[in-house]
Amino acid sequence: MERVLVKDLSNTIDEKVKLQGWIQRIRKLGKIAFIILRDRSGSVQCVVNTKEIEIKGLKLETVVEVIGNVAKSDKVELQVTSLNIINEVKIDLPIEINKTELEANLDTILNNRALSLRHEKTNAVFKIQACLAQSFGEFLQGEGFTQVFTPKIVAEGAEGGTELFELKYFEQKAYLAQSPQFYKQMMVGAGYERIFEIGHVYRAEEHNTNRHLNEYVSLDLEMAFIEDERDVMDLETRLLKYMLERLKIRCEKELNLLEAELPVIDKAIVSIPLPEAIKILQEKYGKKDLTNDIDPEGERLISVYVKEKYNSDFLFLTHYPVKKRPMYTMPAENRLTHSFDLIFRGLEITTGGQRIHNYEMLKSNMELKGLNPDSFKDYLETFKYGMPPHGGLAIGLERLTAQLLGFKNIREATLFPRDRDRLTP
Structure with a gap:
């Protein structure tokens, strides 16, 4: 007999089926017991005659197989004819995961992450996050982008500075990648023109705040033959609109469960130069x-201003100073740059802009930043072979998820967080 998922039971009324999953709840009433069985698709009530089927000592979260007849009165349920324990729970659970809310502090939840993910609301968070990543790729593929996979062990950092995790790479020194930026630009110059990547990046930042992680998932894209950063901003506006529309359709159950209020993008996102x-x-x-x-605090306040004036949850801040942007950022007038951040409900979720595509300008900018061009030889050489005007962006997946769901701590939207103090589980 093949396994049936809970979500498909409505198609098997009056049939005998096999379910496999976890015991979420047990309620005994005399010789009858009501067991809530959960699988990846949902949960269902199973009615057990305890005179015929022994359930004494059965613990919550035990993995079981049940066979029975599908019945429907007010809702679908299973009249159990046999129950088999696949794997029993050996000890008391360190957190109660079958209540409406997880009544534990965040450290306890994260210390028991694999267990806490079984909680319905916590589980829903990462289904929403998966949908965001999936729809990111879908939209870009529809726009002629190719997905790429770049190295995460590198010889130099892409962002400059010292925020690099150093590692021993045989007889050499190497680092974990801060960003796929160099490789994105190299792929644009290789003739792909439009590329994207969904991958981990690493920042050895000492701070330990509610908005920072030392390892996170970055949604990156790079595109050629642009006029300036506004082309990238226009693309992101359409991209986010698509992602939100897909999320609303595919994750309606999860969004309702978490009482998430999705923003609406019905026109161009407000843009304000940083000096203004x-x-x-x-x-x-x-x-x-x-x-x-x-x-x-400024990000939060300017978001309040934009919400009040334009009724928008999003804001592009543009034209950051040269000294605040990496060496590959295209300069603009007055020591500013053709760059932007996207602020969403008071938090920066995107950094992007136009890149320098001229070899001499890029080399000069490296030197102005105090960098040695010889250290970036493989990257820099690419610009000798004809690089088109281009730009791109990176979206922090965990930050986007947290802001959509109204979380105050980014770790709530991170499967297994890596921060200043947390290296396990």
Whole structure:
């Protein structure tokens, strides 16, 4: 007899079927017991005659196989004829995962991550996250992008600075990749023109905040033959609109369970140059501590301003100063750059912009940043062979998920977080 999933039981009324899954709840009423069985597709009530089937000592989360007849009164249920324990639970569960809410602090939840993921709401988070990644790729493939897979062990960092995880690579020194940026540009120059990647990146940042991770999933894209950063911003607007539409259709159950309020993008996303945003923050909110950048409080306040004025949850901040952007960023007038961040509900979720495509300009910019061009020889050489004007962006998948679901801590939207203190599980 083949296994049937809970979601398909409505198609098997009055039939005998086999289910396999976890025991989520047990309720005994005399000689009858009601067992809630859960599999990956949902849960169903199983009615057991305890005079015929022994369930004494059966623990929650035991993995079982049940066979029975599918019946329907108010809702579908299974009249059990046999119950077989596949794998029993040996000890008391460290967290109660079968309540409406997980009543444990975040550290306890993360320390028992594989167990906490069985909780219906926690489980739903990562189905939503999977849908976001899937729809990201779908949209871009429809726009002529090719998916690529770049190395995560590299000889130099793409972002400059010292925020690199060093590792021993045989007789050489190597690092974990901060970004696939160099390889994205090389692939554009290799003739693919439009590429994307979904992969892990690593930042050896010492801070340990609710919005930072040391390993996260980056949704990256790069595209050739652009005029400037606005082409990339326009693409991201359409991309996010598609991702939200797919999410609404494919994850309706999960979104309702988590009471998530999806934003709506019905027109172009508001765009404000960073110098203008700083001026707004100074004049409207009294923030006098900003000069060439915007801090987390500034991101939240400018989002409040945009929400009130434009009724938008999204905001493009553009034209960051040269000294605040990596060496490959295309310069603009007044020591600014053709770059942008996308702020979503008070948090930056995207960094992007136009890249330098001229060899001499890129080499000069490296030197201005205090970098040795010889250290980036393989990357730099690519620009001698004819590189088209191009740009791209990177979206933090966990940040996007957390903001969509209203989480205050990014770790709630991370399967197995890696931060300053957490290396397990």
